[in-house]
Amino acid sequence: MTFHIGAEKGEIAETVLLPGDPYRAKWAAENFLQGARLVNEVRGMLGFTGSWKGNRVTIQGSGMGMPSLSIYVNELIRDYGARTLVRIGSCGAMQESVALRDVIVAMSASSVSTPSSTIFRELNFAPTADYGLLSAAVAAAERREVGVHVGGIYSSDTFYDERPDLNEQMTRHGILAVEMEAAELYTLAARHGRRALAVLTVSDHLISGEALPAEQRERSFGDMIEIALEAAFS
Numbered sequence: 644m645t646f647h648i649g650a651e652k653g654e655i656a657e658t659v660l661l662p663g664d665p666y667r668a669k670w671a672a673e674n675f676l677q678g679a680r681l682v683n684e685v686r687g688m689l690g691f692t693g694s695w696k697g698n699r700v701t702i703q704g705s706g707m708g709m710p711s712l713s714i715y716v717n718e719l720i721r722d723y724g725a726r727t728l729v730r731i732g733s734c735g736a737m738q739e740s741v742a743l744r745d746v747i748v749a750m751s752a753s754s755v756s757t758p759s760s761t762i763f764r765e766l767n768f769a770p771t772a773d774y775g776l777l778s779a780a781v782a783a784a785e786r787r788e789v790g791v792h793v794g795g796i797y798s799s800d801t802f803y804d805e806r807p808d809l810n811e812q813m814t815r816h817g818i819l820a821v822e823m824e825a826a827e828l829y830t831l832a833a834r835h836g837r838r839a840l841a842v843l844t845v846s847d848h849l850i851s852g853e854a855l856p857a858e859q860r861e862r863s864f865g866d867m868i869e870i871a872l873e874a875a876f877s
């Protein structure tokens with residue numbers, strides 16, 4: 644047990660999928676894992692461990708935003724020995740070429756700040772995905788009937804943004820989409836020598852203003868979960 648995770652040592656797998664939403668962790672465990680068992684419900688941040696094609700995997704909610712994800716990822720790495728951490732989540736598209744339901748495989752994650760920013764002082768660290776996971780996820784995505792984009796994303800500190808100029812600069816510099824967690828996940832994985840990746844589904848579009856209705860999200864989230872699992876165990 645840790646401050647925020649109630650699982651016993653050994654109840655968390657070395658491979659962890661991290662959706663922001665704890666109910667998406669439940670849905671993914673019920674639909675994609677065999678023998679899934681609830682291993683955490685502290686603060687309602689559900690976590691499940693089961694297996695996929697004979698491989699042990701945990702699906703643990705991370706909450707929204709980098710401060711929340713940082714708590715779970717620190718404890719998963721330091722106390723439970725997680726080695727491969729794949730964020731699965733939604734994002735808002737920032738380019739015309741990206742459509743609703745497309746999958747984004749995030750090569751790098753820009754940010755204004757992360758919970759780790761203070762340790763870097765004047766340095767601008769570049770949070771980057773694990774290349775082996777990234778290339779396996781791209782191969783897995785290309786085997787499916789889903790639009791896939793590989794490139795930089797923006798990990799924002801806010802959903803309700805009072806600085807639209809920041810999004811404009813990200814779009815201008817080719818950033819594909821915005822979400823709120825990946826930069827800190829990549830930074831923590833780098834610090835501890837672990838593998839990390841973010842695979843995201845486009846749920847809304849910042850340029851067109853479109854958004855996926857809730858009932859249409861499941862199918863595209865299913866593709867993303869399978870891509871994440873295939874990448875983790877390739």
Ligand code: HPA
Nearest residue numbers: 733734735802821822823
């Ligand atoms: N902004 C930030 N995070 C998000 C968005 C967004 O538009 N969509 C999904 N996650």
